Amino acid sequence: MQLEELYRRLLRFYGPQNWWPADTPFEVVVGAILTQNTAWKNVEKAIANLKREGVLDPETMLRMSDDALRELIRPAGFYNQKTRRLKAVCRLIVDSGGVEELFKLPVDVLRGTLLSVKGIGPETADAIILYAAGKPTFVIDRYTHRLFVRLGLWRGGYNYEGIKAFVEGQLEPSVDTYREFHALIDEHAKRTCRKTPLCISCPLTDLCPKHGVC
Ligand code: SF4
Known part of the structure; x- marks a missing residue:
């Protein structure tokens, strides 16, 4: 699966997250x-x-x-x-x-x-x-790792720099896309692909090898 497809799916399902909520x-x-x-x-x-x-x-x-x-x-x-x-x-x-x-x-x-x-x-x-600062660098966290492992995008343990390089190697550097994608991954991890995933309400079931077995 291409990361762009994952991004589009999450954006369509959850809508723009508009992170980060702050005045300055x-x-x-x-x-x-x-x-x-x-x-x-x-x-x-x-x-x-x-x-x-x-x-x-x-x-x-x-x-x-x-x-x-x-x-x-x-x-x-x-x-x-x-x-x-x-x-x-x-x-x-x-x-x-x-x-x-x-x-x-x-x-x-x-x-x-x-x-x-x-x-x-x-x-x-x-x-x-x-x-x-509004500069393009992708933010990785434990939610990113968990989702990528479940989707078969990443094998192995939590390797911050490795997962970051994997994402940045697939997506053009864009502040707007990087901001939204990270926020959408976290939203998906909190609402649907939780520790115990709610696969029944997931927009990625057809892409996910874990669907039906987790
Ligand atoms: S199908 Fe289940 S395990 Fe796969 S991404 Fe969706 S919620 Fe997570």
Whole structure:
């Protein structure tokens, strides 16, 4: 199966997802860190706290005490770790001359720069590059791996860089397509191709070797 066909099917079935829900690129950066190991509804509460207190900008967050920041992001969980990660990315942004300056870097350089920040791994870095910087890099996650394995598109374990190279080798680099496709894969994984899949309501049954046996 071609990935373009998979993308078209998911888009037709679920409709545009229009990720990422945020008012500014910096809000996307914060959301990408806060969403590590937690559900999005918890991230929304933490971001609402940051907005209510008027601190959702890198300079202000850097100036805040760790205790104050920790309290505001508490709903997102792992708040000690995430406080350190947010401060580290704010430091990077401020030292780079702001979000816009940082995002002027070429994709590969920007990716390497983000990955050098402790606590930012490939998934978070790629989410920031794609959804905040608006540059084409595909975001892989566990949902992508699970779906691709079930569809017979990927064999073997979770290999972030390998699966990313597989997708980018098949799809033209397009920010809009990459954004939608990643969002659609996650939507499909949450609603239909769950841990225990709901194959009966799946738009991919004719393409899926697992259909009828899972
Ligand atoms: S048919 Fe079942 S296993 Fe295959 S993609 Fe659909 S939900 Fe997932």
